[in-house]
Amino acid sequence: MKIDVCFSPILYPYYVENTDTIVVVVDIFRATTTMCMALNNGAASIMPVATVEEAKAYKEKGYLVGGERNVVKFEFGDFGNTPSEYTREKVEGKDVVISTTNGTHAIDMAEDCSCLIIGSFSNISTVADFCLSQKKDVLVLCAGWKDKFNLEDSLFGGALAEILVDKGAYNANFDAAGVALSMWKEAKPDILAYIKRGEHMKRLEAHGLLDVADFCLQSDTTPVLPIYNKNTKKISLQ
């Protein structure tokens, strides 16, 4: 099987080669890390919505709503986009609506695929185990930053590729996957230092979110497998 990495939601149509591919949507800072946390803390589902207007409409219907635009929380929101806000006390048993600058957009782009799962460093081993059990091609879809390439999501692509290749079942010998793998090998000794070169880290630092970034780069803190259901448009655990 092959694993490839798509560096921007806009490029997704050019990377889909067969309908059977598992698409792993990743937005390390912070949407997919946050979704894993909420589901690990017992949320019934995450409902990703594309626009602020939709998020607001759900809030008015009584839903819990979280998310951000350009790193800043909605003034009407129950949560921002920081994993630790989504505590068990607040989310257990609830459907949580989330809309973010990049992550929900990436889900939108790939929502017609046959298997869309949510990836982050916080559930990377669970994602890898699922891919290995399914024996299907894998495409990591990076949310990026406003459709541009970013470091942290690509790096996750390299990290997942390393696990799958090391298990002997996957080939990451493709231009984008190969570069993501090189990035990961360079970053591994000190991931936070590597990511600090990135543009998003500067945005997070400017908003006092450096500790959140550090958390988002830790592996396997929330070992869940969030799967998107294209009929209900909800993300939940299997």
Add this chain to the structure above:
Amino acid sequence: MKIDVCFSPILYPYYVENTDTIVVVVDIFRATTTMCMALNNGAASIMPVATVEEAKAYKEKGYLVGGERNVVKFEFGDFGNTPSEYTREKVEGKDVVISTTNGTHAIDMAEDCSCLIIGSFSNISTVADFCLSQKKDVLVLCAGWKDKFNLEDSLFGGALAEILVDKGAYNANFDAAGVALSMWKEAKPDILAYIKRGEHMKRLEAHGLLDVADFCLQSDTTPVLPIYNKNTKKISLQ
């Protein structure tokens, strides 16, 4: 000033930040290397056209026509997409029409910018000198492969970034440019070996074009500065 790298023609609109930016279109294997060769050998201009039909129509009007689709030369063409075909004997004083899988598409995407130049390893120092003299932001626009990320064009982005940063005038501290720079530093000791990991090299090898690839990775073999004129839609030397 800043230098950034856009990994796909499709992403170009997301990377344009100001109208003053110099856009360097690059398609190492082989369109932009070929264009530099033809102009260095005295061609009056290169006329990039998007479709095979347009190329054929120009051929019927008596123009010299070159190019390829999926690495294979047009059956009606005077040239393929290999630099050494464009000899002085054949091209001197002539307008040459070229249409290729990726390179002419990238020019199309950026044709409304204020300054579009053609880059390749074969004219990299000339491109760098021009950027330094203009004192403007630079965006390397990679032609890629069918809108996907590829190794060789991104690598050129890193190589150009290194020159501009080393001169002290440019900042390449952006996610994509930073990764391109890392790729270049990794590749530099043996560029051909690095590029051999790439998908396009396999395509070229399959068509017996390994020596052409080697030529396309050599620096400053054709020290020209091809500039695109959006009014005439021709590329020529200043």
